[in-house]
Amino acid sequence: MEPCFLTAAQAAASIREKTLTSEALVRSCLERIATRDADVRAWAYVDPAHAIAQARELDKRQAMGVMGPLHGLPFGVKDVIDTADMPTTQNSPHYQGHRPSKDAGCVAVVRHSGALILGKTDTVEFAAGGRKALTRNPHNLAHTPGGSSSGSGAAVGDYMVPLAFGTQTGGSHIRPAAFNGIYGLKPTWGAVTREGAKLSSASCDTVGWYGRSVADLALVAGAFRLRDLASQKPVAARGLKVAVCRTPYWDKAEAAAHKALATAVERLQKAGARIEDLELPARFGSLDEAQKTIAYGEGSAAFLPEVLTHGERLNSAFHDVAANKRAITGAMMVEAYDLVADCAKTFDALFAGFDVVVTPSAPGEAPEGLHTTGETIFNTMWTVMHVPCLAIPCIKGSKGLPVGIQIVGPRHSDARLLAIAAALAPVIDAEAA
Secondary structure, three states: OOHHHOOHHHHHHHHHOOOOOHHHHHHHHHHHHHHHHHHHOOEEEEOHHHHHHHHHHHHHHHHOOOOOOOOOOEEEEEOOEOOOOOOOOOOOOOOOOOOOOOOOHHHHHHHHOOOEEEEEEOOOHHHOOOOOOOOOOOOOOOEOOOOOOHHHHHHHHOOOOOEEEEEEOOOOOHHHHHHHOOEEEEOOOOOOOOOOEOOOOOOOOEEEEEEOOHHHHHHHHHHOOOOOOOOOOOOOOOOOEEEEOOOOOHHHOOHHHHHHHHHHHHHHHHOOOEEEEOOOOHHHHHHHHHHHHHHHHHHHHHOHHHHHHHHHHOOHHHHHHHOOOOOOOHHHHHHHHHHHHHHHHHHHHHOOOOOEEEEEOOOOOOOEOOOOOOOOOOOHHHHHOOOOEEEEEEEEOOOOOEEEEEEEOOOOOHHHHHHHHHHHHHHHOHHHO
8 A cells, every 4th residue: 555545543653663654655645646636736835855854854853762643744734824834825815925934833733743744735715715725626526625624625535645734713624524535623612722823713713633534633632632632431332322413404404414414323323322313402593693793703803904904905805804794793793602602501511411413514515616615504503612523424425425424522522522433433434444
């Protein structure tokens, strides 16, 4: 097997066993990029010579016994996240060639944990609107890979890199995981530093990461020292209490989402999980609109500096946000914040009756065309409540494209969610069994 096809956890084990070098892994990824990226267009910036030099340095450190938890593993970085040794363009014409003076906090963590930054992945402009990424879905180039973490999702999904950062303000991380047939963790809001990532909504923006297995996600979670990881014990699918939540937006689900959720439930039942339906209180149906109110309301402050700096040259979408074209009032912001706080507290309390929630991660298969990145309706409520979400591949739809589900836990249950995912993923994802 070419090293690029290994999961991050498999590659990490091989590097530690000295049956694989970081340089060999990086060269394999670069060859995959050279072969595929002219079609997929996942990358905004890659410097092969720099990547190989980083890998050689890490191999030298290993020979001296210096290794971190992510030693030798290549990472893709969404191009709204600062990197000191590469441009951060935000997919904006106004930031082409922009070189930040330091790494974003999340990049610093993985770099100092032994990972190497392979390159920057394409994104929707400022991860918020305006220009779309050029990236195409590796499973069918006529379809979107999702967004705004378009390049990161496609790069991991097409075996160009084992790990990559995404961000989520509405549904920008979990949805691309579903569309590209990969695993993704959107941690609890605030559990991972957002320093050095483009600000859009202070209350919603969350940095997450992609991999091709739960073990990959857990490996990165360990580097970030997420709370309670050390205290987790293995979980068995049999006897686990799983709540199936179709959400108040189930009428937006397409046939593929119906099939994915039903298939996940059927597989879990056969594995001995205890299934029950979860119908959320009626007020949860207002969370999607509350998220939009908060994101746009906070966005007006976040994008005002861009408007003042770039003037009419800036995409009109950001002028509209900064000018508060939605006429969001202070009272509307307070009402939205209060609703979210009430729902989040209610949701956390529900876990006295079950272990985990299984719910759709997208309305269906990735839509055709690059004019869209898909609908966020099955993501926004979880994002704005700050709860951790973990994407798991499930089936292929009628068009042959991946369709996933997500599992959700209460706030700051990231470690427990990863332990549950380790038990459920081989059941839900037939290819992982």
